[in-house]
Amino acid sequence: MASHRRAKQPGRTRVTVLTATAAAAVALTSQGANAAPQPSKNEVKAKVDKLYEEAEKATEKYNGAKEEQDKLQKQVDGLQDKVARGQEELNTLRNNLGAVASAQYRSGGLDPSLQLFLSADPDTYLDKASALDQLGSKHSDAIDEIQSKQRALAQQRKEAQTKLTDLAEARTELGAQKRQVQGKLNEAQKLLNSLTAKEREALKEEQDRANRASTASRPDLSKVDKSGGASDGKSAKPASSRAAAAYAAGVSKIGKPYVWGASGPNSFDCSGFTSWSFAQADVQIPRTSQAQANAGQRIYSQSQLKQGDLVFFYDDLHHVGFYAGNGQILHSPRTGAVVRYESINNMPFKFGVRI
Template identity: 40%
Template sequence: MASHRKPRTSRIRTSHAVGITSAALTSVALLAQTANAAPAEPDKPSLEEVQKKVDDLYREAGTATQKYNLAKEKSDQQRDKLNNLQDEVAQRTEKVNDARRELGQIAAAQYRNGTSSDTAVLLLSDNPDDYFAQRQLMGRLSGQQQKAVEDFKSLQTQANDKRDEATDSLAQLSESEGDLKTSKQDVQKKLGEARELLSKLTEEEKQRLAELERKREAEAKRKAEELARKQAAEEEAKRKAAAEEAAKEEAAQEEAAEEPADPPADSGSDSGDSYAAKAEKVIAFAQSQIGKPYVWGAAGPDSYDCSGLTQKAWAQAGISLPRTTWDQVKVGTTVSVDNAKPGDLVFFYDDISHVGIYVGNGEMIHAPKPGANVRVESIYYMPIHSVVRPA
């Protein structure tokens, strides 16, 4: 029995060893395959996601551009104010020096006459006020001399006040220039991220992305044509209503056997004609800028950002618009999209970071974004925030 059990134990162990060896070899093979396989790539964003991300980055760059424009406007204004204050300080300092020389002459005369050496000290003191409180010497001066001292005190106070104001202005200028630098860096960062995203696309992906863009433009154009038809129908209805009203008035005049009178003036016709004339100048200028490149922070004459173009265009009609979209949207009267007229400003996005000039038929002239030129485009290319009539 003992000799019979040993072989069975040996076979069991042998079988077990073979199983272990096989499993080990399988594991080694799997590990080798895993080691030779290419590392798994993270999920690549779809083209639609890339398009949205690029659009978002351009919009954020537009917002940063408006911050830059605002900071630059404040910086320029602060610099002008500081320059004026420094000029005033110099002028007032010269007047103080003139007054000081006059007091010196009075003090010299007092000294020659032997009236009072204390008076001479008083007249030449840098702080006559304190000395008056201590010595009460004003009573020793003639009326003309007292006036000279009072003028000197007043001029000295004014000069010191202006120096303090100039110091504060310099601090504000430094703060504005800091904001300017930060905004500039933010714009450059957003544009850099957008360029990096686009640079990673293959040629095939770029073509597919361009096709998505064409579809987007086609949809925006369709909406613009729809608005154009609607506005044309409304204008035609207004013309018919006006013609019918004129016919009724003419019939009433004939029935009363009266001479035809001039039609009553429309209370809004003068302002409408005036606005149309201004808008014509605005649009003519904007059309002449078509093809010029978008450059953030630029306001002509060779390149523009969106609000730089609208500012310069409306300047042709004698209307001074602020520099940023955030301030331009506050100038004038807000109207509905359906009632938009040529010359109106169309603002976009919830943060009002873009603007264009409405030219009719659902279209606008605008400076779109980096890498694009001033062009005509549907107002529905971007989400509309509001429409404003500047004058």
Template identity: 40%
Template sequence: MASHRKTRQHPKALKAMTLALAGAAGATAFDGTGQAAPHPTPAQVKGRVDALYQEAEVATQHYNGAREEAGAARAELARLQDEAVRRTQKLNAAKAELGTMAGRQYRSGGVDPTVRLMMSADPQRYLDGATVLERAGSHQANAVAGYARRLGSVRQVRDRARTTAERLERSEAALKRQRVTIVRKLDAAEALLDRLTDEQRRQMSPGAGPAAAPEDPARSGAQAPSSRAARAVSFAYAALGKPYVWGATGPSAFDCSGLTQAAWKSGGVSLPRTTYTQIGSGPRIDRSELAPGDLVFFYSGISHVGLYIGDGKMIHAPHPGAPVRIAPVDEMPFAAATRPA
């Protein structure tokens, strides 16, 4: 008959088992298979969601800046490439002329030193020598010097194009990084909101329905300091209710700086694309002196902007799921204000 002796447990093994069981019990309670951990309150969810939206807004502004830089670099690269083609065509024409000249001289018994210099394997010696030959004033010397200038200009354009292409590559890499950050932040915010009931979501964001009822800006009681500012305010009122889409500049959707840029564009003023560049678009205005049309900025990193409309209120594009709306300036941490010029 088999023995059934009890196996002795070493004290250290018993202690390790006890700790492991305790940890498993804690994990069970956390993941809901045991005693469920308390769910976060709507207020706690709102705090975290607001933080995620603000972090996404920071990334959105960097995305906007990188996209603007990439667009400028792409246009500059195309221009430089076209210029390089034109200059190369002129260079080839000059080279063909010199080749014809060399052929004639060879058939007549020799090649002029100026043409031999053009054929030199040492480009720097050729370019330096061509400058000296140009001073000689002969037709051949002038032809060689002209070829040298064209060769140098083609090299310069190609160097600028290479530098611009590198800048474009960096901008596009920054675009990809910021896009990933934005999507992750917004997905995390949506996952938190999905844990709430519809009623809790309404309680968490009481103004998240349609935008506040539009009012006639002419009757708001506040006077815009210029006709351009008045047109910017009217544009913002007309945009009420349009959705927030990060990176959007209208006309059917906006992000925060896209809205202010489009509003002031309607007034004939060209603002830069991002919050951190728009803040430099005019003189700083003290909060007590705000007037309709002024740009109001929020958070220490200047990551959000709205358009002041008077009576302590602004029109802004808040975040995904919240359309362009009227809101109190006190809704977010105020940082600064600018009056576009």
């Protein structure tokens, strides 16, 4: 008689393990199928460069907010000093008037005719009486002066309070722009951190190589028009003595790093570099690139540019540098770069400005 045995069923624990393993395998397969591929080094570089450009835009807004804050702070300080001086003058006037009133009160105990009768020297008394009449007139003038000073002081205090309110708003705007710049830079750093150490090193070497190449020597100006004309777009004849001095100051800072919000002498952003350079030539120009665009005569043709002219880029004019000659500019480019020469065609040129 045949023997039939029932097949052994797998234990509950074994089934659970097998099920979990299968589920995990399915999940991993699904994730592998749906996961986006890691961006390449070049793709990351393009995104980082874009973020650096956006950070530069925000930097110029930050510079504008900082300039406004500094201007308001000076105005507030001046008004507060004026109020303090006005209060001191008012206190002095009040004290003087109080002293006069007190003296009159003390001398007013006797009737004037009796004082004259009792006086050993009537002529001296009459002189004093005349002086007292004049003093009464001065007394009235002093009261008028005090009232006028009080009105002026109230107006100055009101103006100072308004400026303090404006200053608080400027500080809020400054903080917002600072956070925006830092946010862009942090985002760029996260992208760089997503690369392998080898890829990051390769990008750094590319940037270092670009810095070395563009700071090692000046642009080739051997074909400069010796007559000083700029019709071929290659003239290095300075636009003016002021521009020549500013450009020379800029050249002395080649190799200094770009730092957002910096205006020298050891680090610069783009407009900080140009404003610092002109300051060395005893020429004060605005701090931001957008304001510098209105600081002189505009030149729309590259062929008319001369060495030392300011050159502006992008529709919103968020970048500025110096024209160096032969189609080259001298500027402080962006985060990670240094003050260096570069082709004017590397960015969308808008116009030049001659100071």
